[in-house]
Amino acid sequence: MNLSDxxxxxxxxxxxxxxxxxxALMARTVKLWxxxxxxxxxxxxxxxxxxxxxxxxxxxxxxxxxxxxFDKLENERKGIANVRERQGAPYGDRVSRLLLFxxxxxxxxxxxxxHLLQAHAPxxxxxxxxxxxxxxxxxxxxxxxxxxxxxxxxxEVVSEILLGIIAGHDMLLL
Numbered sequence: 001m002n003l004s005d006x007x008x009x010x011x012x013x014x015x016x017x018x019x020x021x022x023x024a025l026m027a028r029t030v031k032l033w034x035x036x037x038x039x040x041x042x043x044x045x046x047x048x049x050x051x052x053x054x055x056x057x058x059x060x061x062x063x064x065x066x067x068x069x070f071d072k073l074e075n076e077r078k079g080i081a082n083v084r085e086r087q088g089a090p091y092g093d094r095v096s097r098l099l100l101f102x103x104x105x106x107x108x109x110x111x112x113x114x115h116l117l118q119a120h121a122p123x124x125x126x127x128x129x130x131x132x133x134x135x136x137x138x139x140x141x142x143x144x145x146x147x148x149x150x151x152x153x154x155x156e157v158v159s160e161i162l163l164g165i166i167a168g169h170d171m172l173l174l
Contacts, residue, residue, distance in 0.1 A: 003022055003025050003026050003041070003125075004022065004026070005122075006022065006095055006122060006125065007093060007094045007095065007122065008021060008022075008094065008095050008159075008162070009094060009095060009096065009155040009156070009158055009159045010094070010155075011155070011156065011159045012159050012162060012163075017162075017163060017166065020166050021162045021163075021165065021166055024041075024165055024166045024169040025041040025043075025125075025127070025165070026041070027041075027169065028041065028042045028043075029041055029042065030042045030128060032110040032111075032113060032114045032128070033107045033110040033111055033114070034107070036110065036111070036114050037114070038114045038117060038118065040117070040126050040127060040128050041125075041126075041127045041128065042127070042128045042130060043100075043127045043128065043129050043130065043165055043168075044130050044168060044169075045129055045130055045131050045135075045168070046164070046165075046167070046168025046169075047168070048163075048164040048165075048167035048168045049161065049164040049165055049167075049168045050139060050164075051164065052160045052161045052163065052164030053100075053139060053140065053150075053161060053164070054139065054140075055157075055160065056152055056157040056160065056161060057140050057141075059154075059157060061152060061153055061154045061157040062140060062150050062151070062152060062153070062157075063150065063151045063153050064140060064147050064149070064150050065147070065149065066109070066112060066149055069099070069116070069149060069150075069151045070116065072151070072153065073097070073116065073119075073120050073124065073151075077119075077120065093122055093123070094122070094123065094155075095122065095123060095124070095125050095155075095158060096123045096124075096154075096155045096158060097120070097123055097124040097125075097151055097152065097153055097158065098124075098125060098126070098127070098151065098152040098157075098158045098161055098162070099113065099116065099117065099124060099125070099126035099127070099149065099150075099151050100126070100127050100129055100136075100149075100150050100151075100152070100161075101113055101126065101127075101128055101129065101148055101149045101150075102129055102131055102132050102133040102135070102136045102147070102148045102149070103128060103129060103130055103131065103132060104132040104133050104148070105133070105148045105149075109148060109149070113126060113149065124151075127165070133146040133147055133148040134146050136148065136150070
């Protein structure tokens with residue numbers, strides 16, 4: 001996945017934040033796993049990002065867990081294929097889903113994440129958070145729980161989280 005070619009949600013493109021988001025995502029990238037082929041953005045957790053994630057959770061637009069995310073993406077892929085077939089128009093060439101994952105997953109999880117990101121590009125991008133699953137679980141649920149993978153599943157929430165990433169990135173540069 002080449003971040004320089006990604007088309008972000010229209011909201012970010014319209015208010016000229018897309019390039020800032022792109023730069024923040026490209027600032028620090030890592031391989032998902034030692035034998036992996038995909039570089040992902042490594043994101044430092046910040047207060048603006050935490051607030052954006054909590055707001056997304058309150059809106060009910062965060063999906064947790066690999067199986068639930070996989071099923072949702074597969075159903076959407078089928079729906080997009082049907083729309084393309086009927087209308088013959090391009091669809092889904094813009095980021096509309098954001099996968100965020102903790103830094104304490106097993107190699108197997110990261111291999112599965114890499115497969116998801118490749119299968120659903122360009123509408124799905126992923127970021128490795130610099131927090132563990134317990135911290136992410138507490139942030140998302142407000143309770144002691146372990147969550148290693150979440151997906152923001154609406155373009156407006158994706159935009160808000162990406163804006164939270166750049167706000168946090170800007171704070172780190174000060």
